[in-house]
Amino acid sequence: MVETKNEPRIGVFLCHCGTNIAGSINIEEVKNYAKTLDGVVIADEYQYMCSTPGQSKIIDAINENNLNGVVVAACSPRLHEPTFRMATQEGGLNQFRFEMANIRDQNSWVHMHDLEGATEKAKDQVLIAVAKARMLEDLQPKSVPVEHAALVLGAGVGGMQAALDLANAGIKTYLVEKLPTIGGRMSQLDKTFPTLDCSQCILTPKMVDVGRHPLIELRTYTEVEKVEGYIGNFTITLRHKARGVLDPDQAAARAAATGILGTGCNGCGDCDAVCPVIKPNPFEMGMAPRKAIYIYHAQVMPLQYTIDFDACVKCGLCVDACGSEKNAIDLEAVDTFEEIKVGTCILAIGFDLIPIEEKREWGYKQYDNVITGLEFERLICASGPTVGHLIRPSDGKTPMKIGFVLCAGSRDNTGGVNKAYCSRFCCMYSLKHAHQIMEKIPGAVPYLFYMDIRSFGKMYEEFYYRIQNEGAKFIRGRVANILEDPITKNLIVNTEDTLLGRPVAMEMDMVVLAAAVQPKPEAEHIRQMFGVSKSQDGWLLEAHPKLNPCGTTTAGIYLAGVCQGPKDIPDTVAQAEGAASAASIPIHMGEVQLEPYFAMCMEDLCAGCGMCLNQCPYGALDLIEKNGRTVMEVTEAKCKGCGTCGGFCPGGAIKMQHFTSPQICAQIDAFLLKGGVN
Amino acid sequence: MAGNMRQYAFFLGCIAPNRYPGCEAAAIKTSAKLGIELLPLKGAGCCPAPGAFGAIDLKVWYALAARNIVLAEEMKMDITLICNGCYKSIWEVNHILKHNDELRDGVNEVLAEVDMEFKGSIDVWHLIELYYDKKVCGVEKVRDSVVRPLTGTKIAAHYGCHLLKPKKERHFGDTDNPMWFEALIEALGAESVQYRNKMQCCGAGGGVRGYDLTHSLDITNEKLINLEEVGADALTEVCPFCQLQYDRGQVEIEEKFGKKYGLPVLHYNELLGLAQGMTPQELALDLHAIDCTPFLEKIR
Numbered sequence: 001m002v003e004t005k006n007e008p009r010i011g012v013f014l015c016h017c018g019t020n021i022a023g024s025i026n027i028e029e030v031k032n033y034a035k036t037l038d039g040v041v042i043a044d045e046y047q048y049m050c051s052t053p054g055q056s057k058i059i060d061a062i063n064e065n066n067l068n069g070v071v072v073a074a075c076s077p078r079l080h081e082p083t084f085r086m087a088t089q090e091g092g093l094n095q096f097r098f099e100m101a102n103i104r105d106q107n108s109w110v111h112m113h114d115l116e117g118a119t120e121k122a123k124d125q126v127l128i129a130v131a132k133a134r135m136l137e138d139l140q141p142k143s144v145p146v147e148h149a150a151l152v153l154g155a156g157v158g159g160m161q162a163a164l165d166l167a168n169a170g171i172k173t174y175l176v177e178k179l180p181t182i183g184g185r186m187s188q189l190d191k192t193f194p195t196l197d198c199s200q201c202i203l204t205p206k207m208v209d210v211g212r213h214p215l216i217e218l219r220t221y222t223e224v225e226k227v228e229g230y231i232g233n234f235t236i237t238l239r240h241k242a243r244g245v246l247d248p249d250q251a252a253a254r255a256a257a258t259g260i261l262g263t264g265c266n267g268c269g270d271c272d273a274v275c276p277v278i279k280p281n282p283f284e285m286g287m288a289p290r291k292a293i294y295i296y297h298a299q300v301m302p303l304q305y306t307i308d309f310d311a312c313v314k315c316g317l318c319v320d321a322c323g324s325e326k327n328a329i330d331l332e333a334v335d336t337f338e339e340i341k342v343g344t345c346i347l348a349i350g351f352d353l354i355p356i357e358e359k360r361e362w363g364y365k366q367y368d369n370v371i372t373g374l375e376f377e378r379l380i381c382a383s384g385p386t387v388g389h390l391i392r393p394s395d396g397k398t399p400m401k402i403g404f405v406l407c408a409g410s411r412d413n414t415g416g417v418n419k420a421y422c423s424r425f426c427c428m429y430s431l432k433h434a435h436q437i438m439e440k441i442p443g444a445v446p447y448l449f450y451m452d453i454r455s456f457g458k459m460y461e462e463f464y465y466r467i468q469n470e471g472a473k474f475i476r477g478r479v480a481n482i483l484e485d486p487i488t489k490n491l492i493v494n495t496e497d498t499l500l501g502r503p504v505a506m507e508m509d510m511v512v513l514a515a516a517v518q519p520k521p522e523a524e525h526i527r528q529m530f531g532v533s534k535s536q537d538g539w540l541l542e543a544h545p546k547l548n549p550c551g552t553t554t555a556g557i558y559l560a561g562v563c564q565g566p567k568d569i570p571d572t573v574a575q576a577e578g579a580a581s582a583a584s585i586p587i588h589m590g591e592v593q594l595e596p597y598f599a600m601c602m603e604d605l606c607a608g609c610g611m612c613l614n615q616c617p618y619g620a621l622d623l624i625e626k627n628g629r630t631v632m633e634v635t636e637a638k639c640k641g642c643g644t645c646g647g648f649c650p651g652g653a654i655k656m657q658h659f660t661s662p663q664i665c666a667q668i669d670a671f672l673l674k675g676g677v678n
Numbered sequence: 679m680a681g682n683m684r685q686y687a688f689f690l691g692c693i694a695p696n697r698y699p700g701c702e703a704a705a706i707k708t709s710a711k712l713g714i715e716l717l718p719l720k721g722a723g724c725c726p727a728p729g730a731f732g733a734i735d736l737k738v739w740y741a742l743a744a745r746n747i748v749l750a751e752e753m754k755m756d757i758t759l760i761c762n763g764c765y766k767s768i769w770e771v772n773h774i775l776k777h778n779d780e781l782r783d784g785v786n787e788v789l790a791e792v793d794m795e796f797k798g799s800i801d802v803w804h805l806i807e808l809y810y811d812k813k814v815c816g817v818e819k820v821r822d823s824v825v826r827p828l829t830g831t832k833i834a835a836h837y838g839c840h841l842l843k844p845k846k847e848r849h850f851g852d853t854d855n856p857m858w859f860e861a862l863i864e865a866l867g868a869e870s871v872q873y874r875n876k877m878q879c880c881g882a883g884g885g886v887r888g889y890d891l892t893h894s895l896d897i898t899n900e901k902l903i904n905l906e907e908v909g910a911d912a913l914t915e916v917c918p919f920c921q922l923q924y925d926r927g928q929v930e931i932e933e934k935f936g937k938k939y940g941l942p943v944l945h946y947n948e949l950l951g952l953a954q955g956m957t958p959q960e961l962a963l964d965l966h967a968i969d970c971t972p973f974l975e976k977i978r
Contacts, residue, residue, distance in 0.1 A: 360854035483874060
């Protein structure tokens with residue numbers, strides 16, 4: 001390693017980024033300015049500093065000029081800080097002897113038409129970066145071991161795929177699901193586009209695989225209560241909601257612990273038959289009844305009954321029906337908690353439909369025969385409440401003219417419940433619905449009211465042609481309103497046919513709204529527990545929209561499925577496999593390096609007052625006895641380097657590594673005094 | 679009694695006092711039984727008609743409406759009124775001038791010529807919203823005031839466009855299928871009926887009646903067909919201009935299209951008057967173009 005003397009020897013490297021930076025900043029002028037700065041021994045420029053020749057310039061300059069600090073003025077550190085740190089290291093310096101000035105995202109892109117102003121600002125940015133670079137210190141990244149286990153939250157098709165991939169890669173995987181069964185939204189669907197596979201038929205083998213896999217620890221009817229730790233070492237507290245019914249394993253455990261005998265639930269349904277409480281069935285979108293003791297649907301995994309304690313009147317009929325041999329029901333069950341340790345986590349928490357009834361002009365929940373796409377799925381499904389016979393809710397008759405309102409709340413930037421984004425699967429499922437009614441009801445005609453048909457996937461456009469040829473009618477126009485005939489309960493759909501250029505009113509027997517999708521209400525709480533950001537549209541934010549679509553800005557947390565943004569089943573499964581791959585890497589590496597930006601206690605200054613302990617959001621600080629004095633100690637693995645304690649400490653005894661007070665003061669002074677203080 | 683009365687400056691409008699004086703009488707007498715005292719807004723002029731004036735010169739519309747508002751400001755009372763057209767003019771101008779200083783200064787320059795100034799110190803209410811508002815009256819109080827329930831009648835509601843729209847500049851919430859007017863109808867003991875295309879225009883507003891009578895009646899006719907379909911005994915509204923269109927319009931429709939409906943059309947205050955025990959003579963129902971007798975017989 002090159003000897004780093006006290007005297008600063010800084011190299012400044014300016015990137016053109018093609019014309020991204022050089023188009024609005026006079027690089028030559030900034031370079032000449034940089035050369036005048038105190039401690040700068042070389043200033044250079046290149047078209048693309050991140051390229052191999054660009055990096056070589058840094059490496060060579062370090063060696064030739066005996067540099068002890070490197071400043072690169074280029075893009076965002078989020079993009080290329082690792083690149084340039086590695087170059088700094090290759091040149092023989094400690095990688096933290098590097099500072100970056102973001103003259104692209106924070107300058108040239110925002111001041112695109114102000115060459116003079118942008119150039120002056122770039123000079124300031126370089127000045128500030130050099131001021132810090134003069135005071136940089138060698139730091140050593142810390143390695144921590146990684147738990148050989150993963151968490152997947154949400155057991156829809158995405159979560160199941162991710163769990164299977166992780167488990168098949170030899171990683172113990174906790175698959176946590178809020179509902180009593182795995183399967184998610186996909187199990188509510190009848191058929192899938194464009195192949196017209198039966199959704200359940202292709203899903204249930206996966207559900208069985210998940211249930212059988214020795215490395216998958218299934219936790220249904222369970223929610224995440226608390227998340228602590230960091231990549232490699234997450235401690236997650238799970239809340240097992242009181243289910244009131246014991247599976248055979250739990251029954252055996254009970255027998256061992258208390259001597260109460262019973263074989264546990266075998267899914268026979270005797271309890272269901274006698275339960276007197278009837279509630280709407282959420283799996284059937286409220287279109288069928290459900291008892292207070294229930295299984296979610298016929299193909300649940302695990303096959304174990306659940307008591308809805310919000311509805312249960314504790315009459316005890318189910319306990320008698322279950323009998324002393326199985327003795328599976330415990331009406332006094334309470335929530336229990338479990339702490340698990342995992343190295344990485346995947347969030348696959350899914351979506352909801354928007355409250356489309358708030359679009360009053362379309363009459364959902366006002367008019368009987370206006371339903372949503374998800375309700376249509378249940379009505380057309382052979383295992384649904386009507387055994388697959390599509391009927392009008394108002395009179396049970398078979399509808400012959402069925403309207404489909406596409407982009408129902410999607411691609412609409414007028415606010416309220418509307419979403420500016422495309423929900424991405426409604427066009428395709430509406431085409432599929434059109435096919436299904438023409439297949440099942442001879443003579444029935446689907447009318448699709450659309451803006452554009454977005455059939456972008458593999459074999460999707462071909463599917464669109466097929467539905468056109470089968471006789472579906474397409475009317476290009478957004479539906480203004482839907483009115484109900486109060487006597488026949490038929491619906492009059494008013495729209496403008498924009499291809500004919502005139503308003504049309506069409507009478508339908510039934511209307512299906514392809515409602516937009518939105519994040520689940522609990523997504524906000526989950527996001528905050530796991531420290532994941534959200535994008536402007538409310539979905540969970542990926543680390544990079546193109547180059548890191550499965551990761552998040554919190555190390556060790558990954559995303560899969562619609563919770564990151566609307567996507568259909570193939571895309572969800574693809575992302576789940578990507579997330580599983582990304583989540584398995586740190587686990588297989590066995591250790592991860594943490595940035596050494598920890599708080600550090602300067603023990604000779606610390607008075608041991610302990611006031612910093614309450615400030616720390618991560619519980620990383622403790623008071624210890626050392627050499628007969630009480631001083632503060634930082635648990636580096638827990639510290640996130642937020643700086644709260646460092647800013648707070650009354651004695652100035654806490655040093656924030658890489659963001660020390662002298663470094664930050666030097667930056668502020670440099671800007672305000674233009675370097676005059678030195 | 680008088681001590682508990684809320685006082686409002688009552689803006690009469692033009693059609694109610696001139697064509698349907700029963701509306702005016704009913705408004706004053708029925709409100710009194712609901713704790714609302716209507717005091718005459720002395721010196722009030724035309725609202726002025728939003729379609730006719732607004733379409734030609736907005737400044738004139740602002741200034742004339744502002745003058746009416748200033749009269750109430752001088753009385754230190756909120757304005758209430760019984761016509762959607764008046765509501766559009768006076769509520770909306772009050773709202774606009776309160777939020778647009780530039781316009782307000784311009785209007786005040788004009789008003790200065792008659793020694794007046796718009797201050798923005800009062801609010802404007804449609805009488806029907808005061809009835810529905812629990813803080814002022816509320817459906818329960820309306821129900822309690824009924825002495826002769828309209829039991830056995832099927833009454834359809836027509837809200838009228840200017841009351842609810844444009845949605846963004848109003849405060850009524852749902853404008854696609856509101857149900858609060860129906861609640862006020864049912865408070866009188868009647869059954870409120872839903873019909874096809876309830877929120878459709880009466881056909882008169884926006885100058886359509888003046889510009890193209892046949893087209894205007896076409897719209898009215900469609901509404902009447904929809905009402906006939908569900909067997910409504912009467913139509914009620916809160917706008918004398920809508921009332922004129924549905925009431926006299928039926929005579930014109932019979933002349934032009936040869937179709938006779940005979941559907942009585944009553945302002946909500948007239949219905950409320952009947953339910954509170956006022957006589958048809960007090961309500962001047964004989965001045966309606968369509969004979970109200972079949973409806974009156976139903977509630978006898």
